[in-house]
Amino acid sequence: MTIGPKSKIFLEQAGYRQRRLRDAVRMLPVLGIVLLSIPLLWPQDSGEMSYSSGALVYVFGVWVLLIVLSAFLSRMMHVDGDPQQKGPPS
Amino acid sequence: MLSFNVVIAISLCYVAILFMVAFMAERRAMMGNATWLYSPLIYTLSLSIYCTAWTFYGAVGYAARSGLEFATIYLGPTLMMIGWWWILRKLVRIGRAQRITSIADLVSSRFGKSTSLGMIVTVISVVAATPYIALQLQSVTLSFAVFAQSNGHVWRDAELNATAMWVSVGLVIFTVIFGTRNLDANERHHGIVMAIAVEAVVKLVALLAVGVFVVWGVAGGPSEMLTRIDASPITLWDHNGGRWISLLFLSAAAFICLPRMFQVLVVENADERHLAIASWAFPAYLMLMSLFVVPIAVVGLDLLPTGSNPDLFVLTVPLSQGRDGLAMLSFLGGFSSATSMVMVATIALATMVSNHIVVPIWLSMRPNQQAVMSGDIRHVILLARRLSIAAVLFLGFIYYRVSGGGTALAAIGLVSFSGAVQILPAMIGGIFWRGATRIGAAAGLIVGLTLWLWTLFLPSFGADALISQSVFDNGPFGLSWLRPQALFGISGLDPLVHGILWSMILNTGTFIIGSLVSFPTPLERLQGAQFVNIFEHSAAAPAWTNAAAGAEDLLIMAQRIMGSTDAQAIFEREATRQGKKGYLPEVTPAFIELLERELAGSVGAATAHAMVGQLIGGSGVSVEDLIAVADEAAQILEYSNRLEAKSTEQEQTARALRDANAKLTALSIQKDAFLSQISHELRTPMTSIRSFSDILRDGEVGGDAQKRYSGIIHDEAIRLTRLLDDLLDLSVLENGQVMLNEQTGSLSALLDRAIGGAGLLGSNLKIVRTPEVDDVTITTDLDRLVQVFINLIANSRKYCDARHPRLKISVFDRGSHFYIDFVDNGSGIAADNQQLIFEKFSRVADGSKAGGAGLGLAICREIMRRLGGDITYLPGQYGTAFRLRLPKKKLKNTLGEL
Incomplete structure (x- = not known):
């Protein structure tokens, strides 16, 4: 049997949302890896260099998407700093 | 045309400005009004030392040779940053809680404050960083040579080497001045951090300026640029899935394993929340740094004569277009990239070398208490750090001389990366797996280091430089399965993928098997539990059970390492906490642990542990202690559960008592009421019987009245009897008789x-x-x-x-x-x-x-x-x-x- 506030199984809405945000942050690199692996599925011998600028635009597009998602998530999340901050000497 | 002397003058001015910025930052920090130095912006900018001269010059060369593959080097860290909740947050929390000073300290501290592990990690880091530092020297030297060449003077080896040497000397001086001011590696180097932040802005602005010039000035706009890219000979996407995935992994892993990245990410982190902001801000920085790499490469290949070094396009494209100002800015950007990396890398490495190699050796040469009681340890450590900075740069310089300075920058960088990531299994295993042991970690690291040296590092000098061509072709001593680029007879792999694959597989495998079959020491298990469960505040066993040292001896030792002011402050605080006056607290195991942790912030966990151990001569923690702590925690839990149950029980009892009391009170009131009622009921007939019997006794009444009065007396007596019968009946019934x-x-x-x-x-x-x-x-x-x-x-x-x-x-x-x-x-x-x-x-x-x-x-x-x-x-x-x-x-x- 465990006790204490850490072992809560069910949370109110705000706490629940925070946990799902953390899940989203954890999933973000997975999404990144999947999206960045997609070019490997592109057909090999299409002859022309038609993929050159297309690949460039795709990779940078994914990059921007990841940055925007990460910025959005980190804004929504409340990060509780740890107890012993190394603040400026006052 | 810029004259070479002007270039030199501008560079010196730039260095002087950096000096001033660093100096002022130190001053402001000393005066205590440097809150902005702890902002997330500064943190993000300091991470930019990931973008070295390799990025500034080498990325364009990389793109010109291998297309989009260059982006993997920046996408890997992007993935690591946006997934900060997985690894980085834990590293930062551990770094704070355990006062970690370097990546070697992390590994050593996790595996029972092992000195030998610290040494192994330090060796790997130094060897892996050497090509990287050489890369920076090479790029700065080459960029100087470009200006010399544009003045019609082609540099030869002697001039190149002299430049590389002077750059090294300059860097040593700057780093020693601002990087070894304080011994506590956990404290921030404000001057260096500020200089890095300025350089981060300069290199970003410079690269963006060149990029904007190329896209809008040369190509004529983004859509024309895309057309040019499609028409260029560069194969942007070559479908080499193995390299693409390997490099993503390599750069992501290197991002946390490189000593300098660990330094800025973990050691100098001031607030965990900065990580949340850097998680998108730093990827954005990387993306901007990479944005114009392909355009610059494409335009460079178009404009410059064939055979030009693509690593220098960032510099030579503006020069060829007569944009001297832009070229100068670009030069400063490259210079910034190289110098900031070298400064932080040498500080990180010097800390590791002094804490994990020099001090342990120095201590072992003085095997008794003298070691910590006499001799100026502080001086020894600082000197060791300064010499290490010089030594590390010297090694880089040697690598540069030996490799000949002609290799592509990216190739050197990748060799360095793959060396650094050999630490990854021990580090990740250490913070996520409690079963990881010192033996396993050491075995894995050694296997990884050996394989990396054989398959990537030594071959990086080229055939016949350190390894002869015949060994490449037939293996050492004719053992063909040991060929450096075709281990176990598997040939045809890309040499880099081959090296990373084998070294990581065998490193991780050895680490896991070694951990599974060995048994950890108590201190290892203690540290392992604290590292893995860093977010749960679990009960920890003190690492010392018997504190036989005098407080005064400890104070003397602490003063020698931390300096008297800090040491006295710690002792005084502890004494006050214990309710004593003065500087000498009771030497409790908890205090020794606190002191050890403070010392670890200066000299590393292993050394601090050894020093404290020498002084107090007490026995360390044992398996029994660990089990006792676990039992104690379980007992506390059980006790608190029992208390909770008991208090519920008590509450119930109290409630029952309250109810009983209320009932009793009610009963008492009832009884009083009953008594007064019954006396009243008895009194009424008695009164009439008495008064009528009085009249009859006096005999003054007639026959009729006498009869009537007797009748009343009779009736009342019957009534009384009935009442008494009823009462008796009720009492019998109520008592259940x-x-x-x-x-x-x-x-x-x-x-x-x-x-x-x-x-x-x-x-x-x-x-x-x-x-x-x-x-x-x-x-x-x-x-x-x-x-x-x-x-x-x-x-x-x-x-x-x-x-x-x-x-x-x-x-x-x-x-x-x-x-x-x-x-x-x-x-x-x-x-x-x-x-x-x-x-x-x-x-x-x-x-x-x-x-x-x-x-x-x-x-x-x-x-x-x-x-x-x-x-x-x-x-x-x-x-x-x-x-x-x-x-x-x-x-x-x-x-x-x-």
Whole structure:
């Protein structure tokens, strides 16, 4: 049997949302890896260099998407700093 | 055309500005108003030392040679940053909690503060960083050479080497001045951090400026640029999945394993929340740094003569277009990239070398307490750090000389990366797997280091430089399965993928197997639990059980390392906490642990542990201690659970007591009321008996009156007797001393008896009985039941105020019980009184009319209870109604209870 506030199984809405945000942050690199692996599925011998600028635009597009998602998530999340901050000497 | 001397002058000015910025930052920090130095912006900018001269110059060269593959080097860290919740947050928290000074310290501290592991990691880091530092020297030297060349002077080796040497010397001076000011590696180097932040902005602006110039100035806009890219000979996407995935992994891993990245990410982190902001801001920085790499490469290949070094396009493209100002900015950007990386890398490496190699050796040469009590350790460590900075740069310089300075920058960088990531299995295993042991980590690291040296590092010098061509072709001593680029006979792989694959697989495998078969020391297990469960505040065993040292000796040692001010502050704080005055607290295990952690912030966990161990001579933590701590924690948990249960129990008891108390109080009030009632009831007839008997005694009354008075006295005496009988009856019933006499009889006969006994003669009360009544046979104490019936019928006779009083008696069979209702057509009893009527001496109507003491219904209730049923007032019957509930077969049981 465990006790204490850490072992809560069910949370109110705000706490629940925070946990799902953390899940989203954890999933973000997975999404990144999947999206960045997609070019490997592109057909090999299409002859022309038609993929050159297309690949460039795709990779940078994914990059921007990841940055925007990460910025959005980190804004929504409340990060509780740890107890012993190394603040400026006052 | 920029003259070479102007370039030199501008560079020196730039360095002077950096000096000033660093110096002012130090000053502001000393004065205590440097809050902005702890902002997330500065943190993000300091991470930019990931973008070195490799990025600034090499990325364009990389893109010109291998297309989009260059982006993997920046996408890997992007993935690592946006997934900061996985690894980085834990690293930062551990770094803070354990006062980690470097990546070697992390690994050493995790695996039982092992000195040897610290050494191994330090060696790997230094060897892996050497090519990287060489890369920076090479790029700065080459960029100088470009300006010399544009002045019509082609540099030869001698001039290149001299430049590389002077750059190294300059860097050593700058780094020593600002990087070894304080011993506590955990404290931030404000000057360096500020200089890095400025350089981060300069290199970003420079690269963006060149990019904007290329896209809008040369190509004429983004869409024209895309057309040019499609037309260029660069194959942007070459479908080499192995390299693409390997490099993503490599750069992501290197991002946390490189000593300098660990330094800025973890050691210099001021606030965990900065990580959340850097998680998108730093990827954005990387993306901007990479944005114009392909355009610059494409335009460079178009504009410059074939054979030009693509690594220098960032510089040569603006020069070739006559944009001297832009070229100068670009040069400063490249210079910034190289210098900031070298500064932080050498600080990080020097900390590792001094803490994990020099100090342990120095301590082991003085095997007794003298080591920590005499000799200026502080001085030794600082000197070691300064010399290490010079040594590391010198090694880089040697690599640059040996490799000849002609290799592509990216190729050198990748070799360095793959060396650094050999630490990854031990580090990740250490913070996520409690079963990881020192033996496993050491074995894995050594295997990884060996494989990396053989497959990537040594071959990076080129064939016949350190490894002869015949070894490349046939393996050492003719063992073909040991060929450096085709281990185990698997040839045809890309050499880089081959090296990373084999080294990581065998490194991780050895680490896991070594950990599975070995048994950790107690300190390892203690540290392992603290690292892995860093977010749970679990009970920790103190690492020392026996503190035999004097506080004064400890203070002397601490002063030698931390300096007297800081050491005294710590001792004084502890003494105050213990309620003592002065500087010498009680030496408790907890205090020794605190002190050790403070020392670890300066000299690393392993050294601090060894030093404290030498001084106190106490025994370290044992397996029994660990188990005791675990038991203790379990006991505390159990105890608190038990306390909780007990307090619930106590609450219940208290509530029961409160209830009992209330009942007792009520009973006491009842008793008082009963006594006063009964005295009153007895007193009234007694008074009349006494007064009439007085009259009779005096003999002054006539015969008629005498007769009447005697009659009154008689009546009152009967009333008194009846009252006393009733009281006695009630008391007997209430005490349960009554003997019940069970009989079987017909209800109809009982009622006849009751009506006869109720004195209905002369009354106009009409009894109505339902026909079912006659069929019922009951088994109970019939005499007692008749008593109840008589009481109810008599009540009705006395109180029914209807013009034609009528009492209806009906019987219902309800399974286990009979319900016998007595309902008259009187005005009934008000709701307030319905509960009261069964209490003793309660009379709803006025007493004189009733002629009773109000005990009747109380007696009825007691009788019915004894018979196993009850009597209730039945509301809603348009008159006074009572319901008797009589069990069919309950009597025996009830008797048994009596």
